[in-house]
Amino acid sequence: MNQVKVAIETFGCTFNKADSQIMAGKLSDAGMELVEDIVDADVIIVNTCYVKQPTENKVTTRIQKLQKNYPDKKVVVSGCMVEIDPKKLDKIADISTNWIGPHQLNKTVDVVNASLEGQLLRQTGLTKDSKVGLNKIKDDPFIHIIQICEGCLGVCSFCCTRLARGPLHSYPISEIKAEAQKAIDSGCVEIELTAQDTAAFGHDSGEKLSSLIKEVANLDGNFRIRVGMMHPKNIFDDVDELIDAFKLPNVYKFIHLPVQTGSDKVLKEMNRRHTIEEYLDFVKKIRNSIPEITLATDIIVGYPTETDEDFQKTIDLLEEIKPNLIHLSKYRHREGALSSSLEEIPHSLMKQRSKKLSEIKEKITNDENKHLLGKVLNILIVQKGSKGGYIGKSDSYLPVVVDNAEIGTFIKVKITKTTSTYLIGEKID
Numbered sequence: 001m002n003q004v005k006v007a008i009e010t011f012g013c014t015f016n017k018a019d020s021q022i023m024a025g026k027l028s029d030a031g032m033e034l035v036e037d038i039v040d041a042d043v044i045i046v047n048t049c050y051v052k053q054p055t056e057n058k059v060t061t062r063i064q065k066l067q068k069n070y071p072d073k074k075v076v077v078s079g080c081m082v083e084i085d086p087k088k089l090d091k092i093a094d095i096s097t098n099w100i101g102p103h104q105l106n107k108t109v110d111v112v113n114a115s116l117e118g119q120l121l122r123q124t125g126l127t128k129d130s131k132v133g134l135n136k137i138k139d140d141p142f143i144h145i146i147q148i149c150e151g152c153l154g155v156c157s158f159c160c161t162r163l164a165r166g167p168l169h170s171y172p173i174s175e176i177k178a179e180a181q182k183a184i185d186s187g188c189v190e191i192e193l194t195a196q197d198t199a200a201f202g203h204d205s206g207e208k209l210s211s212l213i214k215e216v217a218n219l220d221g222n223f224r225i226r227v228g229m230m231h232p233k234n235i236f237d238d239v240d241e242l243i244d245a246f247k248l249p250n251v252y253k254f255i256h257l258p259v260q261t262g263s264d265k266v267l268k269e270m271n272r273r274h275t276i277e278e279y280l281d282f283v284k285k286i287r288n289s290i291p292e293i294t295l296a297t298d299i300i301v302g303y304p305t306e307t308d309e310d311f312q313k314t315i316d317l318l319e320e321i322k323p324n325l326i327h328l329s330k331y332r333h334r335e336g337a338l339s340s341s342l343e344e345i346p347h348s349l350m351k352q353r354s355k356k357l358s359e360i361k362e363k364i365t366n367d368e369n370k371h372l373l374g375k376v377l378n379i380l381i382v383q384k385g386s387k388g389g390y391i392g393k394s395d396s397y398l399p400v401v402v403d404n405a406e407i408g409t410f411i412k413v414k415i416t417k418t419t420s421t422y423l424i425g426e427k428i429d
Helices: 015-028 053-069 080-084 088-091 105-116 162-163 174-187 209-217 240-247 264-269 275-288 309-323 348-371
Strands: 005-010 043-048 074-079 098-100 145-146 190-194 224-227 254-256 294-301 325-330 375-384 390-396 401-404 410-418 425-429
Touching: 005 425, 015 043, 015 074, 015 145, 015 190, 043 053, 043 080, 043 105, 053 074, 053 088, 053 275, 074 080, 074 105, 080 088, 080 162, 080 264, 098 105, 145 174, 145 309, 174 190, 174 209, 174 264, 209 224, 224 254, 240 275, 275 309, 294 309, 294 348, 325 348, 348 410, 375 401, 375 425, 401 410
Parallel strands: 005 043, 043 074, 074 098, 145 190, 190 224, 254 294, 294 325, 401 425
Antiparallel strands: 375 390, 375 410, 390 401, 410 425
16 A cells, blocks of 8 residues: 655634644654645645634635646645634635644544545534644754643634634643753754743743743753744733843743734723733833843724724834834734624725824834844744845844855844844854
């Protein structure tokens, strides 16, 4: 019998990418071959994301295209769509299509085998299976993703992801630490600690995110830690210890802290459970303690209850805190989200507001990066550039493009040019 060949296509976040790596590990352990080109595959797994409408459109189009263009291949659907919108998946996929829910990765081999045998097998539902310490097959030997917990404590009205990922389940620090050390020993230079909300870590188990960061940061080796997105509400009981953790040399001075809006009224309607004043207090405190910190935030443009006054407050907030990175999303109803019962504002108005914020974002990030022109930075080379050269990350997690370097090494560069999204540096011998 010929060896079964499987291709995995991944949409969405870092957490989803790690799920794909776990599925790949399960398949490899079972003697199956992982292939990059779908032409070579017997089975194609589409690991879906459903957080935003544009991504949903890409996912659904891709599933339909694969089934139409490759009728001789088996398509398996995994990821958040499986749990969030099975009705739509039933409509767009063949009736014989098998599914793997994000909590059912241990059943990956069973589902793939069932597909090959023409049997219907759809593994869904929540579990408390651990995702730490498992064999992962990854395409980048220098970057290692560790899922520190799954699920969240949030009740955000616009979110559907929590329906797929379930309530918070944190994994033990000792197990996360062991996986990190193994990765570092194998040559990884960047450890990415990821979750739906890293700040929620330990709220169910009695451990703390600050303790986790410190434990991993003090492992032997020359590496950096990137801490993933944090919900502001869940950091307020651990502020001082978190700041101490981010000060450690092996931790990127980078914090992703989505605020979503500058209006307290809209925050309340979003069920975000924090205030603008609390957010500003934390930003001020961490910037005073770590002046070089990179602040990334997310903004939802055009939430159904957002008035012109609310929108202006978002502009005012951005111009006050001047985040180094700003992720903008136009509001769209999501399946199962509480806010989907509200009437959307006119899309023309949403587009107009988004355009204005995009211009403000461009100016803020451009001006912030200009301050680094002529500076000498220590960077970690993490990958080849898609348009040539190499990409490194500064200690503040800002991307720096250099002509020539070796992946996995630390070098010093002088910044010779800046843009709103990246820096260009010249290696200093």
